[in-house]
Amino acid sequence: MxxxxxxxxxxxxxxxxxxxxxxxxxxxxxxxxxxxxxxxxxxxxxxxxxxxxxxxxxxxxxxxxxxxxxxxxxxxxxxxxxxxxxxxxxxxxxxxxxxxxxxxxxxxxxxxxxxxxxxxxxxxxxxxxxxxxxxxxxxxxxxxxxxxxxxxxxxxxxxxxxxxxxxxxxxxxxxxxxxxxxxxxxxxxxxxxxxxxxxxxxxxxxxxxxxxxxxxxxxxxxxxxxxxxxxxxATLEGRIERLRRHYEIYAETLDNCPGIRLPNFDLADGACPQWTDIYVENGRDELHQHLKEQKMDCRKFWFPIHRQNAYKQDDKQFPNSIAVSNNAMWLPSSLNLTDEDISSVCHAIKSWAKSPQLAARS
Ligand SMILES: Cc1ncc(COP(=O)(O)O)c(C=O)c1O
Incomplete structure (x- = not known):
């Protein structure tokens, strides 16, 4: 505001x-x-x-x-x-x-x-x-x-x-x-x-x-x-620009980071990430905890709808949604974050990804 x-x-x-x-x-x-x-x-x-x-x-x-x-x-x-x-x-x-x-x-x-x-x-x-x-x-x-x-x-x-x-x-x-x-x-x-x-x-x-x-x-x-x-x-265009910039920094800095994938936003086609999300091949919860300890607030993805009480169904039909729910999370994406803030989150992710425990995770 x-x-x-x-x-x-x-x-x-x-x-x-x-x-x-x-x-x-x-x-x-x-x-x-x-x-x-x-x-x-x-x-x-x-x-x-x-x-x-x-x-x-x-x-x-x-x-x-x-x-x-x-x-x-x-x-x-x-x-x-x-x-x-x-x-x-x-x-x-x-x-x-x-x-x-x-x-x-x-x-x-x-x-x-x-x-x-x-x-x-x-x-x-x-x-x-x-x-x-x-x-x-x-x-x-x-x-x-x-x-x-x-x-x-x-x-x-x-x-x-x-x-x-x-x-x-x-x-x-x-x-x-x-x-x-x-x-x-x-x-x-x-x-x-x-x-x-x-x-x-x-x-x-x-x-x-x-x-x-x-x-x-x-x-x-x-x-x-x-x-x-x-x-x-009145400030929407600036907000969109800022959110696209967040994604650009995350995408550039985390490119080739082992075990981390950023789902693509085609910025040239006009896509705008409201938040930036990642897919962690192994140890999403651990990374979430690691960032939280450094006061970098992230959110784990939703549970699949079919696992919620009102919609309970067998897991068998939903292999991809289970994978996304278990492995995806949103990175800090607030509009008031600076380039430096985003870079420090990237740094924290990269040092986690390269830590010796990674071998044990994979
Ligand atoms: C994908 C999606 N659909 C629907 C809604 C519901 O929006 P509202 O809270 O305005 O009812 C949300 C809200 O966060 C959402 O993320």
Whole structure:
């Protein structure tokens, strides 16, 4: 929060209008313009965005939706909220994103949609997934929670599907404390999303004379959040540049580091790593501990969804997601880190990788 957040918040408080109003419209318009789409809808969270996207497409009980086994659990939970079944799909070892090959195997006559998750901002295999959607008449809803400002295949992530959903929770490229965004190029879907986020009202009346033309809920954003969002958005390009720089230093310095692999971000194609992640061939937990002891905060990857209680399944179908979950972790990637900070993390990783214990590990 280094920009005009306080000024903009002060203006909203002075105005006396705190609800989802003119500032939220401005925030939505600026996001839509940045991403090059006609419509953006701000709402309470990315989870709500995924849920409403599926609802707007008429997906519910009896339907199936393909979801990667490596993701934050929100992706699967959003499908469950509609009454449809999330069908878990293994991931690619190169990208940690949904495997188009495995997705193809999991399609049944109940499958209605696929939700690729651009893990850490790294683009999923969009061309293969779009081809699959075409062949099997599926919708693609992008979980771009971690991919604001990351681009590939000729457009920003989130713009390739019928909708794209972003998270504004803390540690994302921009944050409003909590919050989410849905973008779409489809006017009808946009209309449905607006109704769904506001109790089924296409337009707000006085409160008494409102027409609720469909079922809907309260997933509204607030102008307080938009004040913060607009201030953050003004610095988005600088943030993207900084995150790409983090990755560049990590990639250059850790090149050829034994036992460490950085999944590729194609910076030239426009990809932006929201965080930098690595795959540790042997001893991920040990390296995590080693960095933690030096106050270099890292995060181990998620457990696979199929190992979480609500989605328990046999391990057999998910060899890659198990490997990613056991061996991957996120390196320090905070926006306020300097080049020197990143270099010292690289130094700590390299000295760990070369330590005598490595022989014992491998
Ligand atoms: C991949 C992914 N999907 C969905 C979400 C959910 O976002 P939110 O917390 O805004 O609901 C997150 C949040 O961190 C995420 O990382």
């Amino acid at each position: 280094t920009g005009q957040e306080m000024d903009f918040l002060g203006q909203v408080i002075e105005s006396g209008f705190l609800n989802d109003g003119p500032l939220t419209e401005k925030f939505e318009a600026q996001i839509a313009e940045f991403l090059g789409v006609p419509y953006a809808v701000a709402l309470t969270s990315c989870t709500a965005g995924l849920y409403l996207s599926l609802m707007a497409l008429g997906i519910g009980h009896g339907d199936e939706v393909l979801v990667p086994d490596i993701t934050f659990i929100a992706t699967a939970n959003a499908v469950k909220m509609t009454g449809a079944e999330p069908v878990l799909v293994d991931v690619d070892l190169e990208t940690f994103c949904i495997s188009a090959d495995d997705a193809k195997k999991k399609i049944t006559n109940r499958t209605k949609a696929v939700i690729p998750v651009h893990v850490t901002g790294r683009p999923s295999n969009i061309p293969a997934l779009l081809q699959l959607c075409k062949e099997h008449t599926l919708h693609m809803v992008e979980d771009a929670a971690e991919a604001l400002g990351s681009a590939s295949f000729g457009g920003f992530m989130g713009t390739h599907g019928i909708t794209g959903c972003f998270s504004l929770s803390p540690a994302k490229t921009i944050t409003t404390g909590q919050g989410g965004l849905i973008i779409t190029k489809d006017a009808t879907i946009h209309g449905r999303l607006r109704e769904l986020k506001d109790q089924g009202r296409p337009k707000r009346g006085t409160g008494g004379d409102d027409v609720h033309s469909s079922l809907g809920f309260n997933f509204k954003f607030t102008d307080l959040q938009s004040a913060v969002g607009l201030a953050q958005l």
